[in-house]
Amino acid sequence: MTRQVVITRPRDDAAGLAAELTARGYETLVEPMLDIVPLPAAIPDLSHYRALAFTSANGVRVFADRSADRSLPAYAVGMRTADSLRRAGFTDVRGAPGDAEALADFIGETLDRGPLLHVCAKEVARDLDALLPPAIVVDSLALYEAVSAETFSQPLVDALYACTIDSVLFFSVRTAATFGTLATKLGLAEMTTTISALCLSKQVAAEAARLPWRTVMAAPEPTTQSLVALLPRAGHGR
Numbered sequence: 001m002t003r004q005v006v007i008t009r010p011r012d013d014a015a016g017l018a019a020e021l022t023a024r025g026y027e028t029l030v031e032p033m034l035d036i037v038p039l040p041a042a043i044p045d046l047s048h049y050r051a052l053a054f055t056s057a058n059g060v061r062v063f064a065d066r067s068a069d070r071s072l073p074a075y076a077v078g079m080r081t082a083d084s085l086r087r088a089g090f091t092d093v094r095g096a097p098g099d100a101e102a103l104a105d106f107i108g109e110t111l112d113r114g115p116l117l118h119v120c121a122k123e124v125a126r127d128l129d130a131l132l133p134p135a136i137v138v139d140s141l142a143l144y145e146a147v148s149a150e151t152f153s154q155p156l157v158d159a160l161y162a163c164t165i166d167s168v169l170f171f172s173v174r175t176a177a178t179f180g181t182l183a184t185k186l187g188l189a190e191m192t193t194t195i196s197a198l199c200l201s202k203q204v205a206a207e208a209a210r211l212p213w214r215t216v217m218a219a220p221e222p223t224t225q226s227l228v229a230l231l232p233r234a235g236h237g238r
Contacts, residue, residue, distance in 0.1 A: 003027070003165065004026075004164055004165045004166060005026050005166065005169065006030075006156065006169065007028055007031065007169050008031055008175045009169075010035065010058065012036065016080075017224060021228070029156060029165070031152070031155075032149060033149050033178040034146040034147065034174065035147045035148075036145075037146075037147050038065075039122060039142055039143055043063070043066050046069050046071070049114075049115050049116060050111065050115065051072055051074070051107075052074045052118075052119060053074075053075040053076075053116055053117070053118045053119065053138075054074060054075065054084075054085065055076075055081070055100055055118070056081060057083075059120055059143055060119075062143040062144050063088075063119050063143060070088070070089045070091065073092040073093075075094045075106065075111075076093060077095075077099065077102070077103045078224075079095060079097070079224075080224065097223060098223070099201070103128070104128055107132060107136065108132055111136055115138070116132075116139070117138075118138050120140055120143070121146050124140075128140075146174070149178055152182055152186060161191070163191075165194075167195065167231060168196070168198070170197060170207075176199065176208040177207050179211075180210045180211050189211050195214055196215045196217065196234040197215070198230045199217065199227070215234060217230050217233070
């Protein structure tokens with residue numbers, strides 16, 4: 001029997017990964033734990049800045065919808081965000097693998113001074129300004145809000161009761177926390193004992209471990225490819 005992989009990313013972010021996993025023979029269920037809601041913030045005069053920084057593809061999408069300016073170098077966390085920038089028309093894309101700390105290291109090595117405009121969510125996991133040297137002043141521009149899901153979809157509830165889920169993919173501490181809160185509220189926490197929680201980092205795994213999963217695994221590198229590589233190791237049924 002084919003067993004499912006649950007993807008907890010926001011729907012736009014999950015679509016490409018779902019297609020990739022389907023092509024590789026996995027059955028997927030997209031169950032966003034966060035909904036991306038644009039905020040009515042205006043784009044400032046970009047001539048004041050030496051570069052832009054994006055820590056998610058969501059920020060790229062909202063920025064690209066509101067500004068046609070592609071003149072500045074654009075720093076990005078991870079391949080997905082960098083690819084989103086290129087698709088949006090940016091030509092000077094400077095991608096750094098890993099997380100916000102890795103991006104800050106890369107910016108510090110390649111940009112001698114600011115100011116830098118960080119396009120981000122209303123709430124951020126890491127403060128980019130605090131990670132950079134004092135010469136690189138950072139202005140934050142919150143263009144979207146990530147709103148937590150309020151319940152599980154009926155397809156997910158049905159799959160939990162039918163025991164057809166093998167793995168759940170978690171990409172952030174907040175998505176793991178939201179899943180745990182909802183599972184507990186709905187009385188479904190014990191349904192996770194036959195499921196593997198596959199997590200982007202040790203921090204995400206620590207949050208996910210609040211539920212009684214069959215196993216909790218953290219990707220060795222904070223990348224989608226590294227996370228997906230855990231599926232065979234988790235004993236995913238194909």
